[in-house]
Amino acid sequence: MTRASGIGSLPGEDAHEAARVVLGELPDLPHLPELPARGALADLTGRAVAVVSDLGFDLQPAGWRLTDAAGVDHRRARSLLAQDLDAFEEESQGFTGTLKVQVAGPWTLAATVEKPRGDKVLSDHGARRDLAQALAEGVRTHLADVARRVPGAELVLQVDEPALPAVLAARVPTASGFGRHRSVTPPVASEALEWVLDAADDRLTVVHCCDAEVPVGLLRSAGAGAVSVDVATLAVTAYDELATVLDEGGTALLGVLPATGSAAPSVKAAVERTMRLLDMLGLDPAEVSDRLVLTPACGLAGATPAYARAVLAALRGAAEALT
Template identity: 75%
Template sequence: MGVRATGIGSLPGEDFLGAVRVVLEDLPDLPHLPELPDRGATAGMVGRAVAVVGELGLDLQPAGWRLTDAPGVDHRRARSLLAQDLDVLEEQSQGFDGTLKVQVAGPWTLAATVEKPRGDKVLSDHGARRELAQALAEGVGRHLADVARRVPAATVVLQVDEPALPAVLGGRVPTASGFGRHRTVHPPEASEALGWVVAAAGERLVAVHCCDPAVPVGLLRSAGAGAVSLDVTALPVAAYDDLAGVLDDGATLLLGVVASTGTTVPTTRSVVERTQRLLDMLGFEAPEVADQLVLTPTCGLAGATPAYARGVMRTLREAARELG
């Protein structure tokens, strides 16, 4: 199998058909279901997760997504858009028999983003955040089954996006007033809720992505994640022991080695050398852990120009093949 390359999820623009074609062409070893936030709130990371959530109703308010008694018009639009996108993916991936990645926002990023019916974040209410996490897990199970039905020869893997998790653990999520901070969520509770979503994937590989320098690698692994996705360009050296532990355990590392925005795409050689230097610091040679490595951008590419985004994907693919 060797080293592979993939994207984190988001891409620039509004042309979903074109995005699917680009991903299948430029990242053939591990394509992903694109997210195009430029199409609006129903198409971004949180909007995608809202479309997946089962049993709960949500609607889009001026301050963002909010829990409601029944699905609002924007919730229904998010679900409809996801179904349309999956139709496009099914049509364009005919005969694809490799590994396909889909993404969903994690329970703690949702809890730190979605509001309760009367305002303030779900994060402020223990029962509400538990209910939201369980509804997300239920919806993820159905979503993965739907993707597997549409692309039957593919091996479907899941990426859970948790950019807000370090802020949740550190008590850094602001309250609605902006003058206070929500209480810290302790690691056992955080691991439990994340574990429900991971478990919903069944036997499928689950990667948890967090581009914060304080990514809690140990917690992600304790929640059952078989892979960890992070921005290695921002990691402190103290975190390298955790990365080495992931490889020692036989798990997978998705290494964010190329900036998600910029004006000049780095060369393949520079990406290869950066990855080799990191592995050397971790105490590994690329050939011995090649099957456990995936190269990615540091985060989503929605903020990049189309030319830069495509250049990054091609460079990552070439670097992965050279390393592998």
């Protein structure tokens, strides 16, 4: 059965309303909503910082920075996460089924969080190792908390790595802006990602990357059971690796509808884009439909509430049509 889901973020600031939207529009695979409109405490990095164990952070004008102890903004980020979980727990009473939980990956964090004296964690081998391991431990605790709050849920962990291709290609700028951080080799990148994916224990894991050069093979070698890509931007060079994922029994989350727009998204467009991609991959839709999840191209934080609802409804209709 083809399913529909979201990437993570939604517009607005009301956690209760966001929970109602995903539970209502995505009954087969809802996700824990993220609401970055509330600011740095709730964006991709801020939410991950709230999950990380045993490390302190503080919010500076340039963004999040490692510190000796949790600063006031770090404590607020954790409090906001707890409030969001309270809201989802309340709205999901009686829920049974699959629930997706998202967190920023170790390399996206290393490329966005600064060391205590400035510049990115990415520049320091020891700091980025400590951050990845603390993230893995925090993810383990976070999943246990969600499982306790929503006992009928079968959890799926999605690790968001939008910065990973830039890390691999030495495209992350230094603090001065005049240089670039050295590239990270695939084996090193895979190891840190594997630590975080292993924190899911035996649960299904997904790695999301909407960059055109998503390293599908690396993600699979790190242990990802599924990959999440933007169909519109995906480079042709990644097609063979994506086809291999499905051939080997893995799952593909396909971003088939734009995350923002003025025109109403349609079921027909989502179905056509999915079928076109499968044709280019040389795959029979009937054989892989149960391993497909249809999603927006990226998070919906920049969309209007009406568009966000319409996208999720169209994806659900397309998934039913493909099934």
